[in-house]
Amino acid sequence: MNRLTILGSSASMPTKNRGLPSVSLLYNGTLLLFDCGExxxxxxxxxxxxxxxxxxxxxxxxxxxxYLGLFGLIQTLELNSRTxxxxxxxxxxxxxxxxxxIKLPKFVNLIPYESGEILTTKDFTVTAFPLEHSIETYGFVFKGNDKKKFDKKKADMFGIKGKMFSEVETKSVKIGRRVIKFEDVGWVEEGFKMVYATDTLPTKQTITMSxxxxxxxxxxxxxxxxxxxxxxxxxxxxxEAAMIAKKANVKKYILYHISPRYKNIKMLEKRAKEIFENSILPDDGTSFRFA
Ligand SMILES: [Zn+2]
Ligand SMILES: [Zn+2]
Known part of the structure; x- marks a missing residue:
């Protein structure tokens, strides 16, 4: 099961209830972290x-x-004989x-990045884009690969069977005098997309990327x-963030990097919902599961 978990959502300093910024994403068995606060x-x-x-x-x-949490995490992994x-x-x-x-152990690859696609795997890509903050800061777009799906009825109707399925995914297949293309028997399911954008002023590019x-x-x-x-x-x-969510037509906006100054945090969620209904201010530990 794929799972997005809010590990820490406080801004600048932790509170009794909230840790410093970090979000984990478990996708097809691969675990990723976005930021790694203390x-x-x-x-x-x-x-x-x-x-x-x-x-x-x-x-x-x-x-x-x-990023302060990186050091402790790396040390623990080293103590656990990570390979x-x-x-x-x-x-x-x-x-x-x-x-x-820290003297980086062998298993750590430190990878400096700039804007653009910074990671491609067989299941997903991660793209970095610039944000507007007091120092150089990047947002991330995580995108699961699109999946080709077959319409069983249509495939039957056209007589697609056996290894023709994999053939028709990449090129057309000829049955008798008929040429069958993938669009005739299937559709493309958009891959999962998550955008992580903090710390930043609202930017136009965040709308485009989201x-x-x-x-x-x-x-x-x-x-x-x-x-x-x-x-x-x-x-x-x-x-401002809720307006970005609305303009980008996202499915869910997660309020994040919450200032410890607010005692009544429900007020923040209420304000967000006035602009974009599908807003949520999660507690640390909240998970979102998806297929
Ligand atoms: Zn911050
Ligand atoms: Zn900052």
């Missing part, structure tokens, strides 16, 4: 996300609240910031009436 490994244990199998970590930017590779993607130019803290996403996890640090503060600190308000 205490992420403990959040993983607490919320039953198997930390030993994490394969990829994507760091959005080099503010401490987004399988762990690819850690960090914005280009910051390699020494990581290496000055088009029709299943989930948009977006910086929602401030409530609207403090938007000067949001601009000053280069974060988004809940209303």
């Amino acid at each position: 205490g992420t490994q403990r959040q993983m244990m607490k919320f039953k996300v198997h930390f030993g199998s994490v394969r990829y970590i994507f760091i959005s930017h080099m503010h401490l609240d987004h 399988i590779p762990l690819d850690v993607f960090i914005p280009k130019g910051y390699e020494n910031k990581i290496k000055s803290v 088009k029709d996403a299943d989930y948009l996890i977006h910086d929602s640090t401030f409530i609207e009436d403090e938007s000067d503060l949001a601009k000053d600190k280069k974060h988004s308000t809940v209303a």
